Structures are given as C-alpha cells and as structure tokens.
Amino acid sequence: MTVTRRSRRSSGRTTLNDVAGAAGVSPITASRALRGERSVDPELARRVHEAAERLGYVPDPAARALASQRSTQVLVLVPLLSNALFVDLLEAVHRTLFPEGYQPLIGVTHYDGAEEELLLRTYLPHRPAGLLVTGFDRSEAARQLIVRSGVPCVHLMETSHAPGVACVGFSQVEAGATITRHLLERGRRRVAFCAAQLDPRVMQRAEGYRQALHAAGLYDPRLEMLSPERSSIALGARLFEEMLQRMPDMDAVFFCNDDIAQGGLLAANRLGLAVPGRIAIAGFNDLAGSDQMVPPLTTIRTPRSEVGRAGADMLLGLMRGTLPGPACVELDYELIVRQST
Missing domain, CATH: 3.40.50.2300 (Response regulator)
Structure with a gap:
C-alpha cells in the first residue's frame, strides 16, 4: 500500500514538497527557484520549473505570506465599478503592481463612508502589503483604522500637502x-x-x-x-x-x-x-x-490611468521602505475642445 504525503492526501493539491522531490532538490531551494532568486543554480532552477509545470503546481499565496510574513495583496478601495473612470484607474494599478508580484484586492465603497469603514475593518486585519484609497473624504474611524494599521497608503484622485500624506491626483x-x-x-x-x-x-x-x-x-x-x-x-x-x-x-x-x-x-x-x-x-x-x-x-x-500608474508606483516605493519622489504628485488634466461649445 502506497502512503502519500499528508498534505497531498488532505488537500488533493500538488505541494512545494512534491515539486522539490520531483526536481531532486530541497523544498527551500525549490521555493527560492520559483521566486526567481538569482542565488539558485540555473540548472537547479530549470529542473524546479520543469517539475512545477509537469505537476501543475500552483503556489498557495496564503502559505507563502505566512512563511515569509509578507503579504502580496494590495487593497484598492474605489467608489464604483460601473464608472469607466475607476475601471481605467484599476487597469493601470493592476498593470503596475502585478508584474512586481502584487495582486490588487478590490473593494467597492458605493460612495458610502460606513461601507468603506466596514471594508477596512474586514481586510486590514489580514495585513495587506499596501492600500490605495480614493480621495480624502472618510470618517474619522476609517482614518484611524488606516493610520493604526501601519499599512502603507496612497490616496488617489485628489491631492493634499498635509504632512505624512502620500497622494496622486489633479486639481x-x-x-x-x-x-x-x-x-x-x-x-x-x-x-x-x-x-x-x-x-x-x-x-x-x-x-x-x-x-x-x-x-x-x-x-x-x-x-x-x-x-x-x-x-x-x-x-x-x-x-x-x-x-x-x-x-x-x-x-x-x-x-x-x-x-x-x-x-x-x-x-x-x-x-x-x-x-x-x-x-x-x-x-x-x-x-x-x-x-x-x-x-x-x-x-x-482627466488623467485617471496616469493616476493609477503613479499611485501604484508610489505605493511600491512605500512598501519597499523608500519614497523615490515627492509625497504629493499633481498631474495635468487637458481641456478637449470639440464642436458642442
């Protein structure tokens, strides 16, 4: 009778240990190879990636975050998804964060301060890597939740020169x-x-x-x-x-x-x-x-895509412990004159 690994038997999914065994390396080497760390020997990295592809291995982000004590999720709060303004912004945020290993987690506030506060109370205890919020109009309770969480935060679509506030927007x-x-x-x-x-x-x-x-x-x-x-x-x-x-x-x-x-x-x-x-x-x-x-x-x-890109870039810097530019970035808008005036 063949006895499979406990993790495989209980979950039915391919584990990092399975990939390591198939590649003939230790689990820690397999983990480093899959993260793309340059310290791993190229031949070993090749074997790990081939084994992962052959076995259909999909990394568990929760387990990875627990092991590294670092989340890869960024909470993004917007008022609506039915407004093209915010769809364009979110698209730019995703295109900026995803290649850097972060996944946007979208929350919709419906222009309701109580709903935004509930979203913050729900997701901040999970310690996201960063937070992107729309504007500055929120309850004092919501502001305190953001401050006390210690999660790096960038405000989008409006600007402020208040101390300690990171923001990207236009006037x-x-x-x-x-x-x-x-x-x-x-x-x-x-x-x-x-x-x-x-x-x-x-x-x-x-x-x-x-x-x-x-x-x-x-x-x-x-x-x-x-x-x-x-x-x-x-x-x-x-x-x-x-x-x-x-x-x-x-x-x-x-x-x-x-x-x-x-x-x-x-x-x-x-x-x-x-x-x-x-x-x-x-x-x-x-x-x-x-x-x-x-x-x-x-x-x-309005520069909504530019706001998304610049805001996500600013957040990347904050999550890495640096702020490469000013804390407040004001972008340009453009008057488009057509025949209706």
Whole structure:
C-alpha cells in the first residue's frame, strides 16, 4: 500500500514538497527557484520549473505570506465599478503592481463612508502589503483604522500637502474653473452647472465653476442644479430639461460628468435646440462616446490611468521602505475642445 504525503492526501493539491522531490532538490531551494532568486543554480532552477509545470503546481499565496510574513495583496478601495473612470484607474494599478508580484484586492465603497469603514475593518486585519484609497473624504474611524494599521497608503484622485500624506491626483477645482472660463471665452454669460452624485470631487468642480463666474461678475446661484442621484445619461436629460424650464435664458451648461452631459446633449437635440448655436454644452472626464456625440462633446480629459500608474508606483516605493519622489504628485488634466461649445 502506497502512503502519500499528508498534505497531498488532505488537500488533493500538488505541494512545494512534491515539486522539490520531483526536481531532486530541497523544498527551500525549490521555493527560492520559483521566486526567481538569482542565488539558485540555473540548472537547479530549470529542473524546479520543469517539475512545477509537469505537476501543475500552483503556489498557495496564503502559505507563502505566512512563511515569509509578507503579504502580496494590495487593497484598492474605489467608489464604483460601473464608472469607466475607476475601471481605467484599476487597469493601470493592476498593470503596475502585478508584474512586481502584487495582486490588487478590490473593494467597492458605493460612495458610502460606513461601507468603506466596514471594508477596512474586514481586510486590514489580514495585513495587506499596501492600500490605495480614493480621495480624502472618510470618517474619522476609517482614518484611524488606516493610520493604526501601519499599512502603507496612497490616496488617489485628489491631492493634499498635509504632512505624512502620500497622494496622486489633479486639481478638481482648477479643472472646473478651466472649463467654465472656456465657456466664458466663447461669449457665454448665463452658464449653468448641473451635477449628480455630489461626491467631494464633484463639489470641488462646482467650486471651480463658482470661482470662475465670481471672477467674471456673472455668478447666479439659480443656475446651479445639484442632484444626489447616481450619474447617468437619463438623469442628464432630465436635469437639462428642468434647468431649461427654470432658467430659459441660460446659454451654456457645464455638466459635472460626461454621461450626464451626453444626456443633456441628447435632450437638447430632441427639443430642437441648436448646439452650440442656442446653447453650449460641456462635460468632464472625456468618457467613451463623448467624441461620437452630435455634435462631439467638449470636456476635460482627466488623467485617471496616469493616476493609477503613479499611485501604484508610489505605493511600491512605500512598501519597499523608500519614497523615490515627492509625497504629493499633481498631474495635468487637458481641456478637449470639440464642436458642442
């Protein structure tokens, strides 16, 4: 009767000991070879990799983390996965971290501070190698959980020069002011602002809008329409029609996000309003399809992929005990002028 190794018998999976035995090396040599350590003799490394492939060996990340006392997971908290903005960011994070041996673990907060706090309480006790969070708007309890965990953390999409804060983002306020000034430069004087979701970054864009209009002596609070509903094309159409009824003399609308701007543009076309002749329309984020609207949508192109890459690079440095550059990195955005303005 053949007796198999206990670990193999109990789990049914190929173990590191199986690979080591097949390659004729010790388990520690097999482990070092599979990690790609250069101290392993090339011939031994070749035998280990061939044995691992032949046996179908898949490393156990939990066991590896326990043995090395080092996690390979990075917790990434984003508000939504249905927003292309955060999908682009996550793609860049993955492409940066994965080749370095780290696996992003995604948590979705749904713009809910209590849900973010629950995610932190759930995952931080597992000691992830690092943490990427969106913005700075969170409960004091959540902030303390991050600080007390000792896990390296980088904030994304917003910037702060507060001591000890690592962050990568761009000025939402200045971007909002930039697109408002563009509308003013095109001769518009009754510029409305329509917003949804109303997260901190949206409200910073609103602040930029107000600053630009105050500077021009043209600010009118009645030209603002702020909805807490989730951003969507259908909502954009409704907000446009409601604002038009309230302020029929408006000659431009700055929408806080491209999807509601697309809805507003579709509503204007449906109502027979010439764009940009009768009314100019602008969005924010340069989402997919904005360049295909009729007319193509003027917007702000935000550096979400660049934020993901730079934030992940900064976190890699922090996890390795170094910070190769400044703790606060402010990236550039771009005004994309198309035919809607």
